[in-house]
Amino acid sequence: MDESATWRLPESDWYSPRRLHDCPTHYSFPQAYRQKLIENLSLDSQGRPFKIMVFRGSPKSSRKSIRFVDELRQEVAAIFEKDCKQTPYRCIPKGEKRVLDAPRLRNDYYSNIMSWGINNILAVALGPELYLWNSEDQAVHKLLQVRGGNDWPTSVTWSEDASTLAVGYMCSNLQLWDVESSKLIRSLQGHSGRIASTAWNGHILTSGSRDKSIINHDVRAANSLASCIKRHADEVCGLKWSTEGNRLASGGNENLLYIWEASKMSSSKFLHRLSDHCAAVKALAWCPYQNNVLASGGGLSDGCIKIWNTEKGICINNIETKAQICGLEWNRHHKEILSGHGYSIRENQNKLCLWRYPSMTKVGELGNHKSRIINLCQSPDGITVISAGADETLRFWDVFGPPTAGAGNSMVSDLQGLLSFRTSLLR
Amino acid sequence: MASRTVAKDIITLRGSAAIVSEFFGYAANSVMFFYSILYNRGVYPEESFAKVKKYGLPMLLTQDEGVKSFITNLTAQLSEWLEAGKLQRVVMVIMSKATNEVLERWNFSIETDSHVFEKGVSREKSDREIMREIQAIMRQIASSITYLPCLDEPCVFDVLAYTDTDVAVPFTWIESDPKLIANPQMVKLHSFDTKIHKVDTLVSYKNDEWDEQ
Numbered sequence: 155m156d157e158s159a160t161w162r163l164p165e166s167d168w169y170s171p172r173r174l175h176d177c178p179t180h181y182s183f184p185q186a187y188r189q190k191l192i193e194n195l196s197l198d199s200q201g202r203p204f205k206i207m208v209f210r211g212s213p214k215s216s217r218k219s220i221r222f223v224d225e226l227r228q229e230v231a232a233i234f235e236k237d238c239k240q241t242p243y244r245c246i247p248k249g250e251k252r253v254l255d256a257p258r259l260r261n262d263y264y265s266n267i268m269s270w271g272i273n274n275i276l277a278v279a280l281g282p283e284l285y286l287w288n289s290e291d292q293a294v295h296k297l298l299q300v301r302g303g304n305d306w307p308t309s310v311t312w313s314e315d316a317s318t319l320a321v322g323y324m325c326s327n328l329q330l331w332d333v334e335s336s337k338l339i340r341s342l343q344g345h346s347g348r349i350a351s352t353a354w355n356g357h358i359l360t361s362g363s364r365d366k367s368i369i370n371h372d373v374r375a376a377n378s379l380a381s382c383i384k385r386h387a388d389e390v391c392g393l394k395w396s397t398e399g400n401r402l403a404s405g406g407n408e409n410l411l412y413i414w415e416a417s418k419m420s421s422s423k424f425l426h427r428l429s430d431h432c433a434a435v436k437a438l439a440w441c442p443y444q445n446n447v448l449a450s451g452g453g454l455s456d457g458c459i460k461i462w463n464t465e466k467g468i469c470i471n472n473i474e475t476k477a478q479i480c481g482l483e484w485n486r487h488h489k490e491i492l493s494g495h496g497y498s499i500r501e502n503q504n505k506l507c508l509w510r511y512p513s514m515t516k517v518g519e520l521g522n523h524k525s526r527i528i529n530l531c532q533s534p535d536g537i538t539v540i541s542a543g544a545d546e547t548l549r550f551w552d553v554f555g556p557p558t559a560g561a562g563n564s565m566v567s568d569l570q571g572l573l574s575f576r577t578s579l580l581r
Numbered sequence: 582m583a584s585r586t587v588a589k590d591i592i593t594l595r596g597s598a599a600i601v602s603e604f605f606g607y608a609a610n611s612v613m614f615f616y617s618i619l620y621n622r623g624v625y626p627e628e629s630f631a632k633v634k635k636y637g638l639p640m641l642l643t644q645d646e647g648v649k650s651f652i653t654n655l656t657a658q659l660s661e662w663l664e665a666g667k668l669q670r671v672v673m674v675i676m677s678k679a680t681n682e683v684l685e686r687w688n689f690s691i692e693t694d695s696h697v698f699e700k701g702v703s704r705e706k707s708d709r710e711i712m713r714e715i716q717a718i719m720r721q722i723a724s725s726i727t728y729l730p731c732l733d734e735p736c737v738f739d740v741l742a743y744t745d746t747d748v749a750v751p752f753t754w755i756e757s758d759p760k761l762i763a764n765p766q767m768v769k770l771h772s773f774d775t776k777i778h779k780v781d782t783l784v785s786y787k788n789d790e791w792d793e794q
Contacts, residue, residue, distance in 0.1 A: 204669050204743045207750055208757035209655040471646060513647040 246508060246518040251538065252550040254287065256280055260306065261528065261544040263453070263480060263496065264350045264391045264407070264436065268529045268542050269319075271312030275333065276531075276540070277319055278548065279307035284321060286333060289533065297336060309361070311352040318373070320359050322349025328361055330373060342378050344369045351393035351436075353402070355416065360402060362390025368404055370419055381420040385412060394438040396446070401425070401464055403448050405435025411450050413464045426467035432456040437530075439482040439491070441511075451479030454497050459509070473514045477502035481530030483539055485554040490517060492553060494541050496526030506530075506541055508553060520551055615652055615740070616642055617722045618673055618687055622729070624736045655740055658751060662744055663778070666693045670743035674760045678735040683760050683787070685729065690781040692774075714773030718782055721770045728768065729786055762787050 258281030260267065267279040276287045282300040284307050287293075300306055300323070309322035318339065319331045326345040331338055347364030354360075358380065359371045366386045371378040392405030402414040413426040433453030441447035446464045457478060461471040477498030484491050489511045495502045505521035521527070523543035532539045537555040542548050620630050620641045625648065630641040643649055662668035668691055675685040741757055750756060765785035772781040 203746045205746050205748070205750075206757050206759055207742050207744065207754040208760075209651075209658070209740045209742070209754050513645065515645060515647075 246520065247552055248520065250522065250549040251552045254548040254550075256542065256546045256548045258283070259528070259542060259544070259546050259548075261525075262308075263434070263478070263528065264389060265308040266351050266436075266529060267307060267310050268531045268540065268548075269310045269312045270531045270533055270540065271316035271319075272314070272534045273312075273316035273333075274534060275312075275316070277310050277312065277333075278542065279310050279321075282306040284310065295336075297331065297333065298338075309349045309352045311354060311359075313354045313359075314356065320352050320354065320361075322352050322361055322363075324348045326363065326365070328352070328359075328371070330359075340373075340378075342371050342373075344371070344379055344382065347389070350389050350391045351404075353393040353395050355395040355399045355402070360393055360395065362386075362393045362404060364389040366390065366406075368393070368402075381422075383414070383419060383422045385422060385424060386410065389434075391434055391436040392438040392450075394440060394448075396440045396448075396464075397442060398445065401440075401446065403438045403440070403450070403464070405431075405438055405450060407434045409433055409435060409452070409456070411435045411438075411462075413448070413462075413467065426464065428462065428467065428469070430460055430469055430472075431458065433478075437479045437482040437493070439484050442484050442486045443489070449482050449484070449491055451475075451482050451493055454478040457498070459491070459493055459514070461512070461514070471512065471514055473509065475502050475507060476500040477505070478526070480527055481541075483530050483532045483554075484511075486536040487554055487557045490554075492530070492539055494527040494530040495521075496528070496544075504543070506539070506551065506553070520553060521549075523547070523549065615656075615673060615738075617719055618675075619643065619648075619738065621723055621726055622675060622685065622732055622736070624675060624732070624738055652740075654753065658753065659742060662742065662748065663691070663693075667745045667748050668693075668742060669745065670741075672741040672743070672760075674739045674741060675732065675736050676739065676760075678737045683762050684732060684736065685787070686760070686762055686765070686785045688781075688783040688785065690783070692779040692781075714771065717771045718773060721782075725768075725770075725784060729784070730788075764788055 256278065260279075260281060265279075268276065270276045270289075274289045276289060277297070278285055278287065282303070282305070284297045284299075286295045286297050288295075297319075298321070305323055305325045305327075307321050308324050309320075311320045312318075313320065317332070319333050321329045321331060323329070326347055326349060328342040328345065328349055329338055330340050330342070342359070342361075345361065345363040345365050345367065347366075349361050349363050351362040352359060357372060357374050359373055360368060361371070362368050366384060366388060368383040368386070368390055370380040370382075372380045386404065386406040386408060387410070388407035390404055390406050392403070394403050395401070396403070400416050402416065402419070404412045404414065406412075409429065409431045411428040411431060412424045413428070415425050418425070431450065431452040433456035435450050435452060437449075437451030439449045441449065447470075448462045448464050450460050450462065452458050452460075457474060457476045459473045459475060459479065459482065460469050462468065463470050475493060475495065477500070478496035479493050480496050481494035482491060483494075485508075491509050491511050493507045493509065495505050495507065497503060502519065504523040504526050505519045506527070507519045508517040509515065510517050521541070523541065524545040526544045527541045528544055529542040530539060532554065535557075537552055537557065539551050539553055540548050541551065616630070619625050620627070625643060625645065629644050631644055632641055659668060659671060670691060671689045673687040674683055675687075676683050739760065741760065742754070762785055764787075766788055767783060767785040770782035770784065772779060774780065
């Protein structure tokens, strides 16, 4: 009997479990058989030729995708597939690098009382007082104190070049301070309710208020009011300009998220009105490595981080954290996003959660806060994140490092690094 | 060309393709068969799956968006080929993440009744019968853990499609070798057929080193 015939067992026999019992479990297929197998691989049992393909899921599909959302998601994922280098697993610190005492820090979800400027100074409002903490020499300096007891800072933001500090108040006042000389430069009017959020875009300072309006101030002009937008139905608690300065995201207490184009703001015509969240939208953060991608976080009844393509106004990813989200910060050095949490009935209460992007798988969680986190901000070098908690502490986490020395993704951080170097020289 | 399902029990080619490709991956972001394998074989951790009910059986779907969209997109293409009568086989290959060695091979061979394809004739078989057959296979996959060797190292998976040679390779696919297992053990599972498509299931796996000589 020739060898090749031995191996041509009838189909039923070959597949029968009984064969496994009765026959030896190891086979060494002779070369002749292997040859036959290779020949037969291109023909199936009916003698039909075939070809074999493996799915690779790369960016562009040659046919229209049934699910548009998946196509968008694939585009996002593919951009990273192309550019990404296999970053080795890095350690997420379990403990804080530093804890600062923050007495009288107001336990108010809607305020944004922390800002870390490019000048390496952290401005933080504790009750009626505003302090400046220098991250280089840890020197503390009190910038201002509000007397009277019924007014206090509710929103603090450094301008992009850290030359001016914008401070919004409970009583609706908005002030610009020059920190070098500790002097008030000017007061801006316009709102009739507390200033919950502020954001800079070059010489434009945008403020969002409990009076439901968004005002754009041109700080160079004598009459600063450039435009006033009344679209939100409740307090505007989240406000962020995109890195290129062409789009503004505004989140309201009525659970809506609006996307605005810089050029069309005076007409109050929004680009997108997104109503996917079921709670206040305070946490907003634009993706540093992809134009027009925005992350938004919802309050207690929502607890979702949503990733948006603001070009098309579509939610491309959604992760349920099941906890109130008070802040979102993108990691510029690795493809990750960090969320800060407050109340929760289920999990992630008072924690910081780190998510891989774009898969949105959880990398880890940190947090030793005894009560909810109110605000998050990150350092100019993009390594450290501070969480301000209702337990009256500011906790510093070196969670975003180490910085990668690669082009593309870390281009922003390289530029930033150059800027801080230059700034610190001047100091 | 084939028409849409009209009466409840009569399945036309499109209806059949929908059931068969649902068999491989059904609508609304979920995949029955692939996930069942991924879950039962432990390719992804149990916690990353959520339970839903489909075909009368509780089914597990992954929460991992990456895996979800990967499988949704690939099954969209499989549906297309299936409807065109060009898909011969679908193979899910489970490999060691560290060494890329193929540890398991889940082979689904598809036979299309060519008569129906060409003339668009309807055949009769009740949905219930088909679902029962699918259920039988799902149960067999679940019980496969009793004889398949443990995959106790991190694994990854790939999906291969065997198509007619005149099919153009789409951008999201590349030509591949069959990723066979050397000296495999094989077990044939139940098949199911809709009288238009017939799907045969076979799992082949690498010999457990601890088997007696």
